Amino acid sequence: MTDIAYCTILSTNYLPKALALAESLRRHEGDFSLTILVTDAHSSAQLPQVPPLDGVRVVGTDVLGLPERDLLKLATIYDLVEFATAVKPLLLKGLLEESPAAAYLDPDTYLTAPMVELPIDLAATEGGILLTPHFLEPVTDPEAMLQEGHLLNVGVFNLGFCAVDRRAIGFLDWWWGHLERECLWDPLSGLFVDQKWVDIGAVLFHAGAWQHAGYNVSVANLHERPIALDEDGLYVSSTKDRLRLFHFHAFDTAHPEELSTRLIGSTSHLREQSRTLDGLCREYAEIVMRYEAELAKAPRYAYAADTAGKPLSRQLRRAYRLSMDEDATLPVPFLPEEAEAWASWRRGAWRTEAKELAGDAVKSVRLVLPEEYGRLKKRLPGVSSKLKAKLVRNQGIWH
Template sequence: MTATVTYCTILTTNYLPKAMTLADSLRRHENGAGLKVLFSDVARDEDLPDVEGVECVSTASLGLSAREVQQLAMIYELVELATAVKPLLLKHLLDTTEAAVYLDPDTYLTSPMVELLPELEASEGGILLTPHFLKPERPDAKMGESHMLAVGIFNLGFCAVDRRAIDFLDWWWGHLSLECLYEPLAGLFVDQKWVDIGSTLFAARSLRHTGYNVGVGNLPERPLAADADGYYNSSNGERLRLFHFHAFDSRHPEKLSMRFEHSSRDDLAEDSAIRALCAEYAEILSAHERSLPAPPPYPYANDSRGRHISRRLRRAYRQELPTRGHELPSPFVAAEAVAYDEWRRSAWKSVSKSFVGDTAKTARWLLPEEYDRVRKRFPKLAGRMSSKFSGGDGMWG
């Protein structure tokens, strides 16, 4: 018996054209399958856009109160928020489907994912993940093994779970509810690094088919070619299933990524499979971009008075949230603007401590010998910095 599967993605409104392109590819290759789209920047269902071909949901569907969503939107920046709610969405979907598959909005199917359900069923914990790399690092790798130490082993642009994964999703949300941070100094890369731990604790399975989550980073180990049936890995013949476009601009289809310069000129030659895939994707994506109005600004970038909310101010709010959550005024509610102003003025101490703490961490890493000499010469000062400027996470004592 075939399990029921729901495909989903999470985005802010400016990424909607990419999600519509993903939805087109799902319908084409997965027997008309639909795509559920969670808008992390839309708090109420009545404010959702009307989009043909996708099912749109707001953060009201996550089982959080409006206040809890506002708090998440305050402590996290845009990408952090969108990745933090991933386990909540997946768990919500498992109430009505046997398996849920998360796909980043900038992924694109090129053939049916026939291996997906058998591989998920074979996993001990009901969790299926795609590692960034499946082979030892090549000399021409754009993002190698040392990069994985910073961002995590798995690319969470893909994640499949079934109902056996409920405990894993609860554990994952237990961290992401407060610790879905892009904080290189703390060894955190939003949702991904946590799954390095969770994959072992909850018996996840690595999908070792080389056609899934292919992108600019792992192309050296997964060279693409094309034939009458589509795209495939020319080194082993496995068909391309899912391609992940990182920082792709439909106005420049001759470039695989606007962020990473690809290392092989042959891949982007006019007659190459990659160039053909980029052109195919760009044509569909640009049509959706033209069909939609300009997206609204991100609603959680500024407070109710229109002031930009800095990263350090968000971190100060986050530090107080566990103990003062019910007292903290929301920056996004006009009726609480005066109370928020008062908190904002008082937060400068936390902001200053955070800045000095990060400076001390950086010095400790980049100038260890000099840092050690200062610590030995001024032990009381070093002790105060260690205790006061540990970041509030107990990670740097």
């Protein structure tokens, strides 16, 4: 068995893609180990039924080593994506207790060849951390789907992949120290879930920025990494690196003509321009659709609503997060026995929600109208100080 333990994290609706990833690992890595963490299942009794696959272990959040109540509070302050990305360092650290190295792969990544460079290049890093930058070259193509400025919003590295060994324990602890409360999609505060933190951590903990062009190829970087096919398989034609890992970011089998459904505008032209890329998409879609047909229809995300069926809005989640700093005994919205206490807290949460929205408004004014905000500070210093102290907390944008 390989010395690298692979893992992925998802909610139940992404299981078909995770099983497609497992199938690609089995095809190219042979005797592998993949742990699939299902975020909307706490114990084995809550796990969805999955066809048995050699090397695949499906687990709930109880493997993370946190008390159930703490996990439910995380699921309260974070939405689906934030929760799944927040627990990444915990899962990786747990795997390092069993294996000398671990690699995280997004559920919508797909191997196209054995990752022969991975253990060698991970061992060669100074800090035992291997990351894949979105771009390896300056973006000179004005028609590229994403430009360099996009990285100011989402971070330098795409964390659909990362690999660590036991030298990275300190990094994982540091990363979790931020993600436990600050794994937020909050553009006004410069946060993009787990990724922007790693821009800092990569420097502090001496991560390696992988220069191999064949890993984590996606719609974001196809302009610099066009793929081609020869007698040995797929490769990146601009660098001649073999294609190892393709990231089907936001690929949706309900829109099979698209490469990604998350960007503004259509991406179908990318497939129309490349028969090789289109063939890879068709291969992937066939496997995902097979598992979609085989698995039961995924239920609604378990932490999207409270026990009364009322959705948890972004504002409500942020209000709960702020309240956790002041009250460790907050009720949990997903426990029937605490439904009455939760309903009472929810009714009164509008004050904290309003404060959070006001904080966002203040940040917006400061960023969009800096001169006007500066004049306000001079004319009404008392008001400015109160806004600074009470409305914007711990986001480091005040100067």
